Amino acid sequence: MSRYDPAVTEANWQAAWDAAGVFRAHHDPARPKYYVLEMFPYPSGRIHMGHVRNYTMGDVVARHKAACGFSVLHPMGWDAFGMPAENAAMERGGHPKTWTYSNIADMRAQMKPLGLSIDWSREFATCDPEYYGQQQAMFIDMMEKGLVYRKAAVVNWDPVDMTVLANEQVIEGKGWRSNAPVERRELTQWFFRISDYAEDLLDALDGLKDWPEKVRLMQANWIGKSRGLQFAFDTVGAPAGNERLEVYTTRPDTLMGASFAAIAPDHPLAKALEATNPAVAAFVAECRRGGTSEEAIETAEKVGFDTGIRVKHPMDPNWELPVWIANFILMDYGTGAIFGCPAHDQRDLDFARKYGLDVTDTFVAAEAGEPVGKTAFVPMKSEKVRWLKNFAWPEVATAEEAIAAAIAYAEEKGIGHGVTNFRLRDWGISRQRYWGCPIPVIHCPSCGVVPEAKENLPVRLPDDVSFDVPGNPLDRHPTWRDCTCPHCGAAARRETDTMDTFVDSSWYYARFTAPHAATPTDAEECAYWMNVDQYIGGVEHAILHLLYSRFFARAMHATGHLPAKAIEPFNALFTQGMVTHEIYTSSFTIPGEPYPRLGVDAEPGPPVVRQVYHLPEEVEGFLPGKNPRTFLKIEVEQYLQDNPGKERADAYAFLAESGERVYVLPSAKMSKSKKNVVDPVSIVTTFGADTARWFVMSDSPPERDVEWTASGAEAAFKHLGRVWRLADEVDKRGAGDPAQDMALLKTMHRTIADVTAGIEGFAFNKAVAALYAFANAVQRSDASANAKRTAMQTMAQLMSPMTPHLAEDIWAMLGGTGLVAQALWPKADPAMLVEDHVTLPIQVNGKRVAEISVPKETAAPEVEKRVLADETVQKVLAGRSPKKLIVVPGRIVNVVV
């Protein structure tokens, strides 16, 4: 071999690793284990740069730990249920199952050439009946433990397609296909009792020392523990059965500033009024328009309706407040009813101003307090304020003190009681869709809702379904739906809801420890392999997936499927940034159409402007003198700089095929829907896997987003070729000068230390930078061939986690024994890291003016003498003596004049 040729060697090394079984995880009690896991992918059919980055990071960790003597488990699987498979079936025909499995085969074929150190013998997909059958078994166990129940909850309802929509399918309040306004509708659904664990899930965050602080903070805020007062207003003029209105407040200290009570549109009182009062019915119906997402509800204009009902203030029976129905009150939180204190809540203030309600200050700033005008006064709860309406605490007190006093007072007077509430809601897992894990439950006319018998598991999805009609095919599949009751044997019906795909991904990490076990987990394998030592995935999963997994591990422990040590399944978490790319878009207008199934009188809807997105390779650019198919941000910026007056879109912006103008939107997370994706396969086929791997590990810190650009891929390839040549030339460049050996070896040990620290600290970009610098040092060194061989063997080892194939090439070229993939990680010799001289910068008033070089252990007085003798310092001092002289040993000297 005479040149770096990844196309030939990469496949050979992959075959060699396979033959040696290097990546098979061995349950070896004699060795410490290390379980590294990356969040498994959804099988869209194509891998993208985000996958390459994610799996390369895990691979670097896995290979490094293996070299350090650990028995490593590094598995891979597929998060294979979900909506895209059904959408594909609707759009192109075919079956979600064939679409999914064929995508899995495609993606596996694209991933294998990356040379990841994955134990493929443990691979599974969540849509395998062997997997979801075990999930059904656990669901039944959880039912028996009381962790599962049914209740009514709202969904997005598309009145034209007569189907439930996901939040992402609701675009500006309208169905994505029908374009009809979406309504909120209640359905009976299945729930996991995650809120029973709210306190534990919150407290245990403190123990997750190796999780990012931001993730723990986000989860804590999501769980949202609050202490407040719950009490009941006596109502005046309310329908029978509503003599009292329970409210919850976290600000009982502001009770004397209350100006109205407000209830959610779904509150029982609102429903009672709706039945008899057409105006209420109309208002509530208006509130139910739009999607169910918190974002949609919170950003909608705040509107209210005065019910005419009044409530008596608990502190003063002669003081009555109006009861409003308000669209921003959530039925899911607290009691679905509040009292509004406009002076100290901006939302309440806006509402009060809009409808002319009273605004009463209960406290003002301790100094120079002014009454509230347009802005509510909401200081930190720990800040001392001056009270105008205090009823159980001193005039000057913090809100924290006042809240505690108000609760104690209310309890003493029998007005209400202190309550701890959580924002966290129970986990609704029902999905009215086909392509998910069937909920293993049977509805029997005489026995009610009963679990399927375990011996009948898995409840398999039927294959003979079609997607030509919107809605859930399971609902209209009589032979699947009709069954016999496992208790009484009578004719019964299957549950047709399937599970949220977050359930599938909440325990796959445990299944990997024994992927073929006849039970969900295997106790011995769990005992050895759990927990995941390092979990790696996108920060977008910081809350839902990770919180659900933490809950599910607890539920699995409660049902005997995980040991107690695994209730926090992920010891360490790393959240990588996303791979982003510019977005190319154009838009077109669809004329308004009547909603066909709403009846003949339906008015045409308004015209719809739809965004269309274009793949990077479909867009061509106008960049004089440049390859039109490279969309380098650098070039655009340069172009804009060189051509004042031109706009960003002028730089490059039309479709290659039609010449239609497209617009360039700022980089965002690569996503299929925005089509701003880049295909790593072409990089791998052009340059080899190592180039792709090296490229995604360099430059950007792994926790930060990285904007993909074509630049650098080629540069990475060039660098790997250079490293290959450096190894090739070790013996071809003559004997060299042994006097230079020490300097090279010192650099080598420095590099070992830097690369090791970089990998262990998840600073792969810094490890890469150290390796670049080391290559420069080897190239410029005149050291002996022996020293260079040692240096390049170490180079091979240090690069092997990132560029494993090239590392094997070099290792073999230089006569290394066995595979570098099985060699022990090199250790830096501390003696070689010591420098005998240090350079001390000299500052004057914090500005650097000069520097001196002194032996490392020079004492401060000696340094001071040298500094004062320095020419530049003398010039600045001009005979005066410095006000102060700060010597930070080994660091810096600051002369204050």
Add this chain to the structure above:
RNA sequence: GCGGGUGUGGCGGAAUGGUAGACGCGACAGACUCAAAAUCUGUUUCCGCAAGGAGUGUCGGUUCGAGUCCGACCACCCGUACCA
């Protein structure tokens, strides 16, 4: 709206409160070449001929010293419970 994060040259980024710009990309110059590619050597924060000055999103503060700590703001990104 709410919660979390990010912001440093032409670009990606580096920097235990201690020399801002490591390392790489790009650009420029030179060597090699008939020529080009590849490779190698060097220069490259900005303004300025220079001396010198300015500079880490904006404004303010703490400190001998701030990219780093504190406060206010701006912009963008992620999440917001049925996208995965």
